[in-house]
Amino acid sequence: MRIVKIETGEVNIPLVTPFKTALRTVDCVNDIIVRIVTEDGQEGFGEAPPTAVITGDTKASVKGAIEEFIAPNLVGMDIENLDGVMEKLHGCILKNTSAKAAVDMAVYDLFAKSCKKPLYKVLGGKRSEIETDLTISVNGIDEMVKDSLRAVDQGFGILKIKVGKEGLKDVERIRAIRQAVGPSVRLRIDANQGWSPKEAVRIIRKMEDLGIEMDLVEQPVNAHDFQGMRYVTSQVYTPILADESVFSVEDAIRIIQKRAADLINIKLMKTGGIYQALKICGIAESFGVECMIGCMLESKIAVSAAAHLAAAKGIITRADLDGPSLCREDPYEGGPVYEGSKIYMNEAYGLGITRVPGFF
Numbered sequence: 001m002r003i004v005k006i007e008t009g010e011v012n013i014p015l016v017t018p019f020k021t022a023l024r025t026v027d028c029v030n031d032i033i034v035r036i037v038t039e040d041g042q043e044g045f046g047e048a049p050p051t052a053v054i055t056g057d058t059k060a061s062v063k064g065a066i067e068e069f070i071a072p073n074l075v076g077m078d079i080e081n082l083d084g085v086m087e088k089l090h091g092c093i094l095k096n097t098s099a100k101a102a103v104d105m106a107v108y109d110l111f112a113k114s115c116k117k118p119l120y121k122v123l124g125g126k127r128s129e130i131e132t133d134l135t136i137s138v139n140g141i142d143e144m145v146k147d148s149l150r151a152v153d154q155g156f157g158i159l160k161i162k163v164g165k166e167g168l169k170d171v172e173r174i175r176a177i178r179q180a181v182g183p184s185v186r187l188r189i190d191a192n193q194g195w196s197p198k199e200a201v202r203i204i205r206k207m208e209d210l211g212i213e214m215d216l217v218e219q220p221v222n223a224h225d226f227q228g229m230r231y232v233t234s235q236v237y238t239p240i241l242a243d244e245s246v247f248s249v250e251d252a253i254r255i256i257q258k259r260a261a262d263l264i265n266i267k268l269m270k271t272g273g274i275y276q277a278l279k280i281c282g283i284a285e286s287f288g289v290e291c292m293i294g295c296m297l298e299s300k301i302a303v304s305a306a307a308h309l310a311a312a313k314g315i316i317t318r319a320d321l322d323g324p325s326l327c328r329e330d331p332y333e334g335g336p337v338y339e340g341s342k343i344y345m346n347e348a349y350g351l352g353i354t355r356v357p358g359f360f
């Protein structure tokens with residue numbers, strides 16, 4: 001199965017409500033999509049969002065990296081030589097992790113199709129169902145309470161609350177949400193680097209003292225401040241999850257060795273795809289550090305690639321794969337089924353996406 005063509009397109013899907021974090025506000029999923037075609041006419045699909053504030057990638061940089069560097073290096077290679085293709089993909093251009101992720105997942109899609117199996121089974125997985133949280137954007141308290149209640153009504157038992165823009169006022173946000181949703185809903189708090197280390201300890205301890213149960217607090221401080229992450233992790237009871245601090249395998253090792261977080265958030269757009277994500281899973285497994293699988297503002301192609309990885313790896317104990325739930329429509333055919341908080345894997349080969357109508 002030699003690669004004969006790698007081409008890009010662009011998808012534009014409006015969101016149900018604007019997505020707001022401490023870093024940005026976005027109202028649609030506007031991503032680059034990739035199609036790889038092999039000599040026997042098989043198609044593999046990939047997707048990458050332009051998350052400039054986190055990965056540094058823009059639509060033009062993703063497209064440019066794929067068309068100018070990755071495609072010329074990969075065309076002609078055999079999909080069944082998976083390691084060779086991956087070494088070439090990760091070696092032909094530095095950084096550009098989102099572009100690499102889009103191509104990586106399309107290659108895995110084709111590889112699993114060549115095995116005539118769904119990707120999660122090729123990766124060794126047996127789990128056919130995943131529970132995801134739903135993100136509550138950072139807004140005024142009343143609006144966040146309303147959004148949280150609506151999510152619980154829709155069947156979500158885990159909410160990911162975005163904070164980090166107003167310091168100590170975040171305590172009021174979380175307290176109001178906890179009171180409104182009751183004790184059975186799990187709350188994950190994501191500050192997106194919005195607090196200083198001392199501020200983070202003060203805020204988290206205050207919530208702990210008020211008896212507000214939290215599943216975890218994600219990326220409380222600046223991504224590069226490993227000392228700060230370590231300080232926060234050592235000073236609070238609630239588990240701390242590293243997100244923006246961990247892109248690469250090396251970052252994961254550093255965070256674990258420094259005990260700078262209790263948990264690691266793997267996202268394909270940070271790792272450059274499944275190949276490197278599997279290495280992080282292996283390291284996390286060896287240290288007994290549980291992982292969450294997350295996504296950026298991605299639609300069903302990229303989120304499904306993450307879902308296949310999550311279904312395959314026991315060390316991934318938490319899923320934040322709400323991209324398709326945040327989208328107003330689903331423009332693709334096939335793939336895992338997203339029903340409220342549940343993602344159901346199926347027996348379709350590869351990622352399972354059969355058609356990307358209107359683009360390719």
Ligand code: MG
Pocket residue numbers: 190192218219243244
């Ligand atoms: Mg995060």
